[in-house]
Amino acid sequence: MTTLGSATADPGEVDTGRLTVGETRDGSPIGLPVCVINGADDGRTLYMQAASDGDELNGVGVLREVVPRVDPSELAGEIHIVGIVNYHAFQVAKHRNPIDDTKMNRAYPGDTEGSSSERIAAATFDVARDADLVLDLHQGSTSRMINEARVRCGRRHRLHQKCLELAKVFGAGHILDQKGPDGQLARAAPDEGVPTIDPELGGSVGFDEESIQIGVDGVFNVLHYYDFIEGDVERATQTRAKSFDQYGSPAGGLVDFHVDLGADVARGDRLFTVTDPFGTRKAEVTADSAGVFWRTRRLPQVASGEYVCSVGTDIDSY
Structure with a gap:
C-alpha cells in the first residue's frame, strides 16, 4: 500500500x-x-x-x-x-x-x-x-x-x-x-x-x-x-545551453523582434528594435554572443531598462 x-x-x-x-x-x-x-x-x-x-x-x-x-x-x-x-x-x-x-x-x-x-x-x-x-x-x-x-x-x-x-x-x-x-x-x-x-x-x-x-x-x-512501463524511447539530440545573455531595453517604447524563438543567432545579429508610438526608431539591440533565441517578453511595451529577451549561450549538443 x-x-x-x-x-x-x-x-x-x-x-x-x-x-x-x-x-x-x-x-x-x-x-x-x-x-x-x-x-x-x-x-x-x-x-x-x-x-x-x-x-x-x-x-x-x-x-x-x-x-x-x-x-x-x-x-x-x-x-x-x-x-x-x-x-x-x-x-x-x-x-x-x-x-x-x-x-x-x-x-x-x-x-x-x-x-x-x-x-x-x-x-x-x-x-x-x-x-x-x-x-x-x-x-x-x-x-x-x-x-x-x-x-x-x-x-x-x-x-x-x-x-x-x-x-x-x-x-x-x-x-x-x-x-x-x-x-x-x-x-x-x-x-x-x-x-x-x-x-x-x-x-x-x-x-x-x-x-x-x-x-x-x-x-x-x-x-x-526507467522501466516503469514497457516500451522504447527514441532519444533525440538535445541542444544544451550553459548560460544566458539577458537583454533590457535601452529606451522606452514598443518592441519589434527580428528573430524567431529557437533560432540560432550570431554575434552582432539584430535581436529587436524599439520605436515610439508613431514608428520612429529609438534603439536597436544586437546579440553580444552566438547562441539560441530562448525567451522574450509577451507584451510589446517596455520602459527603459526593462527586460526584453534572453539568448542561451555556450551551446553544444548532448
Missing part, C-alpha cells in the same frame, strides 16, 4: 486525495490535490508536481493527460503526484503566493513552522526526497519561451550526470544546464540524492497544447526509459 495525504492505493490501484498543508484565513484546511498510482509490480518511485508558480498551467495540463493513460496493472513502481503546489497563487491566477508574496520555487526545502510557502515547500519536499526521480513541471510564466528542461544542480554536483541524463530522456529539445538559485526544488532534491529536473514547457497565458503534448511525451519517455 502507498499513501500520499488522504490518497491510498494498493498495488495495481490509483487513488486521489488531498495533502493538508495549513489553513486559510477563515481557518479552513488547505489541501493540495494529490494522486498516487501504485504499480502491480515493484520498481522505482517517480514524483511529479505542477503549478509551483500559480500562473504556470501547462504542467497541470500534462498531468491531466498523463494520469488517465497510466494503467497501474502495467506499471512497475509508484508515481506520486501533487497536481497544484502553489494553492493560493493558483486560486487567483498569480505567479507568487499572495499570502506571503513568495515565489514558491525559491522556498525549498521549506520549513514546517515557517511562512505559507515554506510550509507547502516542506510538505512537498518530503514527498520528493522519498522518490527516485523528480519532475517539477514549469513553464516560462506568461513570457514567450521555447520548450526546455532545466538541470539546476550545477555541473560540479555529484548528481549532475544523472540529472542531465534525465533531462536528455525527457526530450524537450533544449536543455538549460546552469546552476539555479537557492530554494529551487531542482537544486534542493539532488542534495538529497534524488535526480531532479525542471521542465519549462514553453510560456503561455492558460494552456498551450503544443507544449503540453511535449510534456506528455516527456513524461512517457521517462516512464519507458
Whole structure:
C-alpha cells in the first residue's frame, strides 16, 4: 500500500486525495490535490508536481493527460503526484503566493513552522526526497519561451550526470544546464540524492497544447526509459545551453523582434528594435554572443531598462 495525504492505493490501484498543508484565513484546511498510482509490480518511485508558480498551467495540463493513460496493472513502481503546489497563487491566477508574496520555487526545502510557502515547500519536499526521480513541471510564466528542461544542480554536483541524463530522456529539445538559485526544488532534491529536473514547457497565458503534448511525451519517455512501463524511447539530440545573455531595453517604447524563438543567432545579429508610438526608431539591440533565441517578453511595451529577451549561450549538443 502507498499513501500520499488522504490518497491510498494498493498495488495495481490509483487513488486521489488531498495533502493538508495549513489553513486559510477563515481557518479552513488547505489541501493540495494529490494522486498516487501504485504499480502491480515493484520498481522505482517517480514524483511529479505542477503549478509551483500559480500562473504556470501547462504542467497541470500534462498531468491531466498523463494520469488517465497510466494503467497501474502495467506499471512497475509508484508515481506520486501533487497536481497544484502553489494553492493560493493558483486560486487567483498569480505567479507568487499572495499570502506571503513568495515565489514558491525559491522556498525549498521549506520549513514546517515557517511562512505559507515554506510550509507547502516542506510538505512537498518530503514527498520528493522519498522518490527516485523528480519532475517539477514549469513553464516560462506568461513570457514567450521555447520548450526546455532545466538541470539546476550545477555541473560540479555529484548528481549532475544523472540529472542531465534525465533531462536528455525527457526530450524537450533544449536543455538549460546552469546552476539555479537557492530554494529551487531542482537544486534542493539532488542534495538529497534524488535526480531532479525542471521542465519549462514553453510560456503561455492558460494552456498551450503544443507544449503540453511535449510534456506528455516527456513524461512517457521517462516512464519507458526507467522501466516503469514497457516500451522504447527514441532519444533525440538535445541542444544544451550553459548560460544566458539577458537583454533590457535601452529606451522606452514598443518592441519589434527580428528573430524567431529557437533560432540560432550570431554575434552582432539584430535581436529587436524599439520605436515610439508613431514608428520612429529609438534603439536597436544586437546579440553580444552566438547562441539560441530562448525567451522574450509577451507584451510589446517596455520602459527603459526593462527586460526584453534572453539568448542561451555556450551551446553544444548532448
